Every structure is written in C-alpha cells, then in structure tokens.
Amino acid sequence: MGMKAEIIAVGTELLLGQIANTNAQFLSQKLSEVGIDVFYHSAVGDNRNRIREVLQWARQRSDLLILTGGLGPTEDDLTKDVVAEMLGRPLVEHPPSLEKIATFFSQRGVAMTENNRKQALVVDGSHVFENRFGLAPGMAVQDPGRNVWYVLLPGPPKEMKPMVEMFVLPFLTSLLPSTQIIHSKVLHFYGIGESMLEDQITDLIRRQNNPTIAPLAGEREVKLRLTAKAASRQEAERLIQPLVDELYRRFGKYIYAEGENARLEQVLVDELRRRGETVTVAESCTGGRLSGTLTSVAGSSDVFPGGVVSYSLATKRDVLGIPQSLLEQYGTVSRQTAEAMAEHVQRLCRTTHSMAVTGVAGPNELEGKPVGLVWIAWRLGGKTHAREYRFAGDRRAIQVLAVKTAMFKLIQLLREKG
Amino acid sequence: MGMKAEIIAVGTELLLGQIANTNAQFLSQKLSEVGIDVFYHSAVGDNRNRIREVLQWARQRSDLLILTGGLGPTEDDLTKDVVAEMLGRPLVEHPPSLEKIATFFSQRGVAMTENNRKQALVVDGSHVFENRFGLAPGMAVQDPGRNVWYVLLPGPPKEMKPMVEMFVLPFLTSLLPSTQIIHSKVLHFYGIGESMLEDQITDLIRRQNNPTIAPLAGEREVKLRLTAKAASRQEAERLIQPLVDELYRRFGKYIYAEGENARLEQVLVDELRRRGETVTVAESCTGGRLSGTLTSVAGSSDVFPGGVVSYSLATKRDVLGIPQSLLEQYGTVSRQTAEAMAEHVQRLCRTTHSMAVTGVAGPNELEGKPVGLVWIAWRLGGKTHAREYRFAGDRRAIQVLAVKTAMFKLIQLLREKG
Numbered sequence: 001m002g003m004k005a006e007i008i009a010v011g012t013e014l015l016l017g018q019i020a021n022t023n024a025q026f027l028s029q030k031l032s033e034v035g036i037d038v039f040y041h042s043a044v045g046d047n048r049n050r051i052r053e054v055l056q057w058a059r060q061r062s063d064l065l066i067l068t069g070g071l072g073p074t075e076d077d078l079t080k081d082v083v084a085e086m087l088g089r090p091l092v093e094h095p096p097s098l099e100k101i102a103t104f105f106s107q108r109g110v111a112m113t114e115n116n117r118k119q120a121l122v123v124d125g126s127h128v129f130e131n132r133f134g135l136a137p138g139m140a141v142q143d144p145g146r147n148v149w150y151v152l153l154p155g156p157p158k159e160m161k162p163m164v165e166m167f168v169l170p171f172l173t174s175l176l177p178s179t180q181i182i183h184s185k186v187l188h189f190y191g192i193g194e195s196m197l198e199d200q201i202t203d204l205i206r207r208q209n210n211p212t213i214a215p216l217a218g219e220r221e222v223k224l225r226l227t228a229k230a231a232s233r234q235e236a237e238r239l240i241q242p243l244v245d246e247l248y249r250r251f252g253k254y255i256y257a258e259g260e261n262a263r264l265e266q267v268l269v270d271e272l273r274r275r276g277e278t279v280t281v282a283e284s285c286t287g288g289r290l291s292g293t294l295t296s297v298a299g300s301s302d303v304f305p306g307g308v309v310s311y312s313l314a315t316k317r318d319v320l321g322i323p324q325s326l327l328e329q330y331g332t333v334s335r336q337t338a339e340a341m342a343e344h345v346q347r348l349c350r351t352t353h354s355m356a357v358t359g360v361a362g363p364n365e366l367e368g369k370p371v372g373l374v375w376i377a378w379r380l381g382g383k384t385h386a387r388e389y390r391f392a393g394d395r396r397a398i399q400v401l402a403v404k405t406a407m408f409k410l411i412q413l414l415r416e417k418g
Numbered sequence: 419m420g421m422k423a424e425i426i427a428v429g430t431e432l433l434l435g436q437i438a439n440t441n442a443q444f445l446s447q448k449l450s451e452v453g454i455d456v457f458y459h460s461a462v463g464d465n466r467n468r469i470r471e472v473l474q475w476a477r478q479r480s481d482l483l484i485l486t487g488g489l490g491p492t493e494d495d496l497t498k499d500v501v502a503e504m505l506g507r508p509l510v511e512h513p514p515s516l517e518k519i520a521t522f523f524s525q526r527g528v529a530m531t532e533n534n535r536k537q538a539l540v541v542d543g544s545h546v547f548e549n550r551f552g553l554a555p556g557m558a559v560q561d562p563g564r565n566v567w568y569v570l571l572p573g574p575p576k577e578m579k580p581m582v583e584m585f586v587l588p589f590l591t592s593l594l595p596s597t598q599i600i601h602s603k604v605l606h607f608y609g610i611g612e613s614m615l616e617d618q619i620t621d622l623i624r625r626q627n628n629p630t631i632a633p634l635a636g637e638r639e640v641k642l643r644l645t646a647k648a649a650s651r652q653e654a655e656r657l658i659q660p661l662v663d664e665l666y667r668r669f670g671k672y673i674y675a676e677g678e679n680a681r682l683e684q685v686l687v688d689e690l691r692r693r694g695e696t697v698t699v700a701e702s703c704t705g706g707r708l709s710g711t712l713t714s715v716a717g718s719s720d721v722f723p724g725g726v727v728s729y730s731l732a733t734k735r736d737v738l739g740i741p742q743s744l745l746e747q748y749g750t751v752s753r754q755t756a757e758a759m760a761e762h763v764q765r766l767c768r769t770t771h772s773m774a775v776t777g778v779a780g781p782n783e784l785e786g787k788p789v790g791l792v793w794i795a796w797r798l799g800g801k802t803h804a805r806e807y808r809f810a811g812d813r814r815a816i817q818v819l820a821v822k823t824a825m826f827k828l829i830q831l832l833r834e835k836g
Binding site: 009014015016017018019020021022024025026027028029030031032037038039040041042043044045050053054057061214216281283284286287288289290291292293294295296298300301304305306307308309310311312314315318319348349350361362363395396399 | 427435439448449450455458463468701727730766780813817
C-alpha cells in the first residue's frame with residue numbers, strides 16, 4: 001500500500017502559458033522512483049479562493065499534496081497562507097531561514113523589507129526543508145485529522161529540484177510503511193527507433209511485472225528504464241540483471257551507455273580519455289554544433305583541442321587547405337570532401353582521430369543535393385571511414401541527428417578497434 | 419464577459435513524468451491571445467472513474483473544458499467514451515475520418531483493425547476538427563443543460579497544435595460574445611536583468627490596465643509583452659504605441675528586437691545581410707557554441723563562412739597563427755589574446771568583422787583565472803574592441819551568456835556605427 005499523491009502548481013504564469021509546468025514532470029518521475037504513485041496534476045492561479053477550493057477537493061482524494069510555487073515575498077504568494085488557514089495553524093518565523101535572508105541582504109548592502117521577512121514564515125508544526133539555491137524554505141506539514149500531508153515547495157526549478165533530491169525524497173521515503181526499495185537501471189540506445197525497439201520487446205513488455213520496462217523519450221534517442229521492487233538494492237539488481245542480459249543479446253550494438261543521465265558526448269569524451277587519445281572536428285552543415293556539444297562536457301579539453309567550422313567553400317580551402325579542384329570536382333557535399341575534411345583537420349590539429357560533417361541542413365537544397373543528405377567521415381589513426389546519411393526533419397533536427405550520429409559512430413568504431 | 423476555461427490532460431505517461439505537459443502551456447498561450455481566460459490545468463491518468471470525477475468537478479466551475487489525449491485506438495484511450503457517457507449521447511462514426519483511416523492503412527498495405535476504426539468515432543452532435551497530421555479527429559460538443567463546451571483534442575503536440583491553430587481557435591472565437599480582439603507586441607531586451615527592469619517599470623505596471631505589461635521569462639533574456647484589447651488591430655496598436663515609446667525612452671539600448679519570437683542570432687544575421695557584410699568567429703571557452711548558434715539560423719551562410727574553435731593553446735597557435743610568445747606572455751584568457759584571436763581569424767577567413775571569445779567556463783579555474791572570467795573581442799572592419807566579463811553560473815550558463823553577450827554587443831556596435 002503506497003501513498004496517493006497529487007501535484008498542485010500555484011501560479012498565474014502557468015495559466016497564461018508563460019512557462020511550462022516542468023516541475024510536475026520532475027516530481028512525478030522522482031516520486032514514482034521511490035514508489036509513490038501520482039494520480040493527479042493540477043495548476044491554479046494566484047487566487048486565494050481558487051487555491052482553497054483546489055486543496056479542499058484534493059485532500060478528499062489524495063493523502064499527499066505536493067504544492068509548488070507561491071512561497072515568494074510578494075502579495076501574490078499565497079500558498080502558505082491558505083494551507084495555514086485550512087489547517088487552523090498560525091504562520092511562525094523560522095529563525096535559520098530568517099537569518100539566511102538577513103545575511104543575503106546585508107551582504108548586498110540592501111535593506112531587508114517586511115516582504116522579504118515573510119519568506120521566513122512557515123506553517124506551525126512543519127518539517128522545514130532548507131533552500132540551498134534561494135531564500136524561501138520548503139516545508140511538510142500534516143493534517144492529523146485527515147491523515148493528509150501537505151508539502152510546500154518553491155516554484156523555481158533551480159531551487160525546487162535540489163531541495164527535492166536532498167531533503168524531500170528522504171523525508172517522504174521515511175513516511176512509507178514498507179521497507180521495500182525501488183531500484184532502477186537505465187539503458188541508453190542510439191541508432192534504433194523507438195517504435196522499432198518497442199516492436200522487438202513486446203514479449204518482454206507483455207510478461208513484465210518485477211522488473212518493469214518503461215521506454216523513456218529522449219531527443220532522437222531511446223532509453224529503457226528497468227525498475228525492480230525488492231527488499232534490498234542487491235536483490236533488485238539481481239532481479240534486473242537477466243533482463244539487461246537479454247537486451248544486450250538483442251540490441252548490444254545500439255546500447256551506448258547505462259546510467260541515469262548518460263549523454264553521447266560524455267561517453268565519447270570518457271572513452272577517449274581512458275585511451276589517452278584526442279579528436280578534432282571539421283564541420284560544415286552542423287556549423288559548430290558538434291564542437292559545442294563536445295565542449296559542453298567539463299574537462300573535454302583533455303581530448304579535444306578544438307577544430308574548424310568550415311561552413312563555406314572558401315573556409316574549406318583557406319583554413320583546412322583542401323585543394324579547390326577537389327571541392328569543385330566532387331562538390332562540397334560528397335564522400336571525397338568529407339574524407340578530405342577529416343584528413344586535413346586531423347593534420348592541422350595533430351590529433352589521434354578526427355570527425356568531419358558536410359551536408360545539407362536546409363531549408364534549401366545545395367549544389368543539387370537534397371535537404372537531409374549528410375556525409376560524415378571519421379579518421380581513426382591512419383584509416384578513414386565515411387558514410388552517407390539521409391536525415392529527416394527541419395534544419396535543427398538534421399543538425400542534431402548529424403552531431404549525434406557522428407559521435408555515436410565514433411564510439412562504435414573505437415570500441416570495435418578495442 | 420469571457421469564457422472560463424480549463425485544460426485537462428488525459429494520460430498516465432504524464433503522471434509518471436515520462437513527458438511534460440507542454441500542451442497545457444501551448445493552449446493557455448493561444449487561448450489568452452484570443453481573450454479566453456484559463457483558470458485551471460489538470461492531468462489525470464487513463465482511468466475511467468478518475469477521468470469522470472475530474473470532469474464532474476470541472477463542469478461545475480468552468481464553461482469550456484479542453485481535453486487533450488486519450489483519442490487513440492487502444493483500450494487505454496477513454497476520453498470520448500467518458501464524455502459521451504456524461505452527456506448521455508452515443509458515439510457515432512464520422513465518415514470522412516473513417517475514410518482517411520482506411521486510406522492510410524490501404525496505402526501501407528496493412529489491414530485496418532477494429533481498434534483503428536474506433537478512432538473515427540465522435541460524440542454525436544459534435545463539431546468535428548480534422549487532424550491533418552494524424553488519424554484521430556478532434557471535436558467540440560456542448561452540454562446544453564449546463565451551457566458547458568467540451569473540446570476533445572489529440573495528445574501528440576504535432577497533431578494538436580496545428581489543429582488548434584487551423585480549426586479550434588477560429589471555432590472558439592466564433593463562440594465569444596464580443597467582437598473585441600486582443601493584440602500584443604513583444605519587446606526583447608538583453609543586458610538588463612529581469613528584476614532591474616521590473617524595478618524601473620513599477621510605475622508603468624501599477625497603472626497598467628489596457629494595455630497590460632507582462633514580463634516573460636527567457637533564457638538569460640527578458641521580454642515584455644504589451645497587450646491591448648480593442649475593437650480592431652489598428653486601435654489596439656494605437657493604444658500600445660505610447661507605452662512602446664516610453665520603454666524605448668527608458669531602455670532603448672537594451673532593446674534588440676520587437677516581435678513574437680525574435681532571437682539575437684536571427685537579428686544579427688539579418689543586420690549583417692542588410693549591410694552586405696560578413697563575420698567570422700574564433701572561440702575558446704564557448705567551444706563551438708557561438709558558431710553553432712549563428713548557423714542555427716537558416717541562410718546564415720550568406721554572412722558567416724565559418725570560423726575556428728581554438729580550444730587549446732596549440733590550436734590558437736597552429737590554426738589561428740597567433741605567436742606562442744604572445745599567448746605565453748599574456749595567458750590564453752586575456753585582452754591581448756582575445757584581440758589577437760579576433761584579428762587572426764578575420765584575416766584567415768577574410769570577413770568584414772569578427773568576434774573572439776576566450777575565458778574560463780569551469781568547472782575549474784585556468785591559469786589562475788577564476789571560473790566565469792571571459793574576454794570577448796569584436797573586430798569591426800579595422801577597429802578592435804574588447805571587454806572583460808564576469809559571468810555567474812555553471813559551465814553551460816557561462817557559455818550561453820558569453821555567446822549571447824558577444825552577439826548582442828556586435829549588434830550594438832554595428833548599430834552605433836550606422
């Protein structure tokens with residue numbers, strides 16, 4: 001028997017469509033991971049009567065109400081007031097929070113207003129959650145008569161998320177009756193479509209129970225989350241392992257990582273660092289996006305010294321040093337040009353390996369080549385590989401696919417090389 | 419007097435956090451633009467009783483219920499069934515939709531199953547909305563006893579959004595009592611913080627009525643939406659203009675564009691194209707992100723021939739041709755190196771202007787320079803400008819701020835130059 005939870009976002013900006021309610025998604029994921037089922041989401045504006053009505057309805061159908069937003073200093077921030085009133089409890093000052101707010105303002109040499117002081121108020125009897133990235137603390141308070149918990153969290157995701165990970169989930173887990181734990185493992189796939197993958201695991205999905213299999217949406221990637229309930233983490237891992245083995249047996253070459261937040265670029269940088277090798281890139285139609293993706297990884301400078309964005313014919317000639325005759329003979333979108341880009345940039349930047357991308361990202365065709373046609377070349381040591389792709393989608397989708405495919409294939413080639 | 423609307427998403431995947439409810443944001447925006455106020459959002463799983471309970475509650479407090487999701491062919495798709503049952507009306511086949519589904523399957527040489535046929539059912543008496551990008555039609559149906567409208571829309575955003583723009587909004591607008599229109603104008607700011615801007619327009623916000631002013635969140639940018647209600651678009655524009663003038667008077671140099679979806683990179687590419695000029699970039703700590711941002715604009719090849727990602731000292735020396743002695747004397751994060759990068763890359767790529775970025779994106783300091791310290795240089799024709807910045811945030815935030823600041827300042831410099 002678990003808790004029946006619902007997530008209630010407070011804030012008129014949601015109802016005007018100024019922001020998406022990504023908090024509800026984050027909280028749903030996290031709660032489901034610890035075995036708390038979420039039955040409803042709702043959003044309501046900064047209006048005392050409507051917030052009260054939503055809560056009165058919610059407490060009849062759920063036993064854990066998680067509210068986000070409305071904890072700030074302005075008159076529109078009403079969440080605490082309404083909850084305190086419903087529970088018949090006063091708002092009281094929380095000294096550590098007040099001290100933090102006072103310090104914040106004195107360090108900036110700004111006077112603390114009465115409004116800011118309001119952020120340090122909590123519903124009497126609350127369990128208080130520290131806000132490491134903002135001023136308003138979170139809190140959990142129980143209505144003992146109804147056996148309903150209210151959890152109040154700040155609205156800004158950069159404050160709410162760490163608070164949930166650090167303090168709220170451990171607190172909620174401690175309320176759960178059973179000692180069962182939920183453990184899950186995520187496998188990351190590239191190069192196989194979601195529907196193709198799902199088609200080939202219908203048998204596994206049909207007989208799922210413990211562990212369960214859930215496909216997760218990613219941008220042009222597929223992830224599978226395998227989740228087991230058990231008395232211990234080891235026991236859960238033992239339950240999951242046969243399914244992992246079966247998935248590797250069926251799709252091994254498409255699986256590029258295990259883990260919660262794997263990214264192709266991180267896996268590639270790690271693989272190169274492990275080998276003590278380096279890579280450079282020459283990009284045409286991806287226009288810097290491949291370099292930018294690699295350098296989004298902290299510490300990528302160990303394996304990536306930079307590269308060339310050779311977007312025009314002149315740059316391919318003048319910066320990379322590719323003969324104009326080759327570019328004119330084969331065209332800038334061709335196997336020969338991709339291979340030459342990979343070879344020239346590797347020589348220029350003196351790296352172990354290189355990647356080169358040239359293609360038509362659109363919206364218009366180029367040199368008679370259709371939108372979506374992309375040549376990618378990889379140079380591993382002294383050997384060049386090249387392949388033609390036909391990517392579908394708009395300009396951005398084509399660029400993203402080219403970048404991900406270039407990285408994924410380099411990971412594959414490095415692993416094959418051993 | 420307007421309609422009181424609420425948006426109800428149906429789908430267990432939302433409650434598991436597998437996807438974010440971006441449909442609610444989109445619909446809220448669109449409805450507010452036509453003057454329909456949204457008072458609540460909610461999400462409920464694929465469960466007949468819970469969907470019914472949510473609707474029974476919603477029809478008491480709202481007069482327009484917009485449901486998304488649950489129109490597909492599977493047993494979990496229950497939205498139509500529940501609405502039909504609540505209204506006491508049968509589901510009937512909609513011949514044009516059935517024909518479309520039959521054609522879809524026959525073209526693919528696949529037999530149409532009974533489940534697929536279910537997608538052509540609509541609640542009797544509905545106004546049907548064609549689905550141009552999927553098989554399940556949408557519909558609007560009224561409960562005349564309560565004067566409540568139910569609008570049922572498919573869940574996938576790529577089906578729902580065009581249906582709303584093409585068919586649903588015109589239909590809903592036709593239901594509105596008045597002929598008033600809503601018109602708005604968005605001003606885009608860079609280089610001024612949201613709280614700073616709001617502080618300096620409190621007087622304007624306090625006396626807002628028609629037009630209203632709403633700050634919109636952007637990534638490291640601020641936008642203000644000015645919205646007027648009037649009998650015609652011209653009348654609305656006339657109401658908005660004095661406010662626009664006042665904002666330019668106060669913040670002219672921070673306003674880089676007007677319009678719904680302006681982006682710094684688009685404004686910069688347009689400005690360069692208008693002038694018949696070109697730009698190149700040499701990037702160190704932004705690692706390709708500046709080039710990638712420029713080339714995300716379709717047609718950027720007219721003004722941007724490419725550039726160099728000189729992430730390491732060796733690349734700055736070997737590819738850009740900066741003397742090693744200069745790099746060693748001043749360090750790679752310095753005014754002198756930024757200026758040299760801008761000058762060398764401009765010569766290498768033969769462009770009118772250039773930008774160069776070198777700094778410490780973190781997570782670790784570099785050559786004794788702190789994380790967030792970034793030097794940016796701009797070369798306009800024969801003149802070099804450079805400036806030091808201290809950006810706050812994580813690696814990604816520092817990279818994004820450096821990219822946006824480089825582009826914004828180039829726009830400013832070009833405009834000053836005239």
